[in-house]
Amino acid sequence: MTAAQEDSLYKHLDEMTPWDDTLQVLECVGVVEEAPEVRTFTFRSDNQTWFRYRPGQFITLELPVDEEPVHRTYTLSSSPSRPFTISVTAKAQAASLGTRWMFDNLRPGGHIKAYGPAGSFSLHEYPAAKYLFLSAGSGVTPMMSMLRWLNDCAPWTDVAFVNCARTPEDIIFRKELDLLGNRMPGLSLDFLVENRSSRDGGFGQRGRIDAVRLPLLVPDFHEREVFCCGPEPFMRAVREMLKAAGFDMPAYHQESFGTPPEESLAEAIETSAAAAELAGDASPDGEAVAIRFTLSDTETESVPGQTVLQAARAAGVRIPAACELGLCGTCKVKCSGDVEMSHNGGILDHEIADGLILACCSRPLTALEVEA
Numbered sequence: 373m374t375a376a377q378e379d380s381l382y383k384h385l386d387e388m389t390p391w392d393d394t395l396q397v398l399e400c401v402g403v404v405e406e407a408p409e410v411r412t413f414t415f416r417s418d419n420q421t422w423f424r425y426r427p428g429q430f431i432t433l434e435l436p437v438d439e440e441p442v443h444r445t446y447t448l449s450s451s452p453s454r455p456f457t458i459s460v461t462a463k464a465q466a467a468s469l470g471t472r473w474m475f476d477n478l479r480p481g482g483h484i485k486a487y488g489p490a491g492s493f494s495l496h497e498y499p500a501a502k503y504l505f506l507s508a509g510s511g512v513t514p515m516m517s518m519l520r521w522l523n524d525c526a527p528w529t530d531v532a533f534v535n536c537a538r539t540p541e542d543i544i545f546r547k548e549l550d551l552l553g554n555r556m557p558g559l560s561l562d563f564l565v566e567n568r569s570s571r572d573g574g575f576g577q578r579g580r581i582d583a584v585r586l587p588l589l590v591p592d593f594h595e596r597e598v599f600c601c602g603p604e605p606f607m608r609a610v611r612e613m614l615k616a617a618g619f620d621m622p623a624y625h626q627e628s629f630g631t632p633p634e635e636s637l638a639e640a641i642e643t644s645a646a647a648a649e650l651a652g653d654a655s656p657d658g659e660a661v662a663i664r665f666t667l668s669d670t671e672t673e674s675v676p677g678q679t680v681l682q683a684a685r686a687a688g689v690r691i692p693a694a695c696e697l698g699l700c701g702t703c704k705v706k707c708s709g710d711v712e713m714s715h716n717g718g719i720l721d722h723e724i725a726d727g728l729i730l731a732c733c734s735r736p737l738t739a740l741e742v743e744a
């Protein structure tokens with residue numbers, strides 16, 4: 373550890389600056405095995421900043437997998453009530469590229485770049501008297517962030533926490549959840565597993581969440597703000613179950629690791645395509661629009677219908693991007709000039725007012741100056 377790093381360990385919060393929603397370099401300070409093929413990576417800021425975010429939000433990591441880095445979004449599992457570090461908890465799926473790279477290469481002392489935080493899947497957005505957190509597999513991560521925050525800031529809150537896993541061994545954060553169950557008087561915990569082993573003393577209830585089991589586990593689920601996260605088939609089943617039960621769906625919120633549900637994704641793709649068409653129609657004569665990328669001192673002309681991101685790539689200017697659907701916020705850049713932006717929630721109104729755009733879903737209407 374360098375002298376500067378050691379010094380920063382003993383700083384008070386008011387001697388540090390907050391995470392400012394732009395690029396940060398993070399230093400990995402811990403890697404913990406949580407379950408088979410599931411690890412938590414904990415980071416501190418290389419910049420001596422503290423982390424400001426809402427529990428349940430995600431960040432985008434730039435991972436140097438190949439010559440061209442890849443960008444992957446990860447929900448934060450840590451709580452902003454402990455602002456000196458952040459954690460992501462990830463499962464390495466067989467085909468995963470970015471997470472597998474993290475498992476094989478990221479160790480304490482390693483550095484990576486991060487963007488964000490972003491996302492509106494947070495109880496801060498939907499405050500309520502009672503919550504139902506429904507999760508499956510690594511979908512437990514944003515629930516853990518929110519539960520840790522509640523434990524630190526409002527431990528009396530009424531939370532029904534239902535987690536589904538393949539086996540008891542696959543339950544992520546099981547020991548900590550047990551501990552929180554003892555500490556938080558309003559927390560009820562239920563675990564549903566597909567297979568139980570005798571090794572685990574038959575832990576958890578066998579089966580899946582369905583229309584019969586939900587009212588047995590959470591009789592007052594109609595009165596709760598519901599947060600749901602897990603694989604898309606799980607969330608689809610939960611949505612259909614709640615709709616069939618006459619649940620008030622505006623009180624239902626879901627997160628799929630920065631990706632929208634299938635129907636919203638289709639809508640997002642359609643919206644982007646429609647916007648491309650619209651932008652194409654707006655310049656039928658093929659009028660080129662001048663774009664100056666100030667940080668890389670590059671000037672180019674965009675083709676009608678092209679996004680700022682596409683124009684940047686064509687000019688050899690790199691703007692980090694992950695979803696390319698206006699969802700994750702990774703491609704947020706400062707821009708002066710007029711654009712047609714059709715995003716899908718990846719940018720906030722005050723950020724737009726501050727002159728920020730999402731490059732992946734913004735098409736120039738006038739000459740632009742872009743900070744990239």
Ligand code: FES
Binds near residue numbers: 692702731
């Ligand atoms: S890359 Fe995700 S919002 Fe642009």
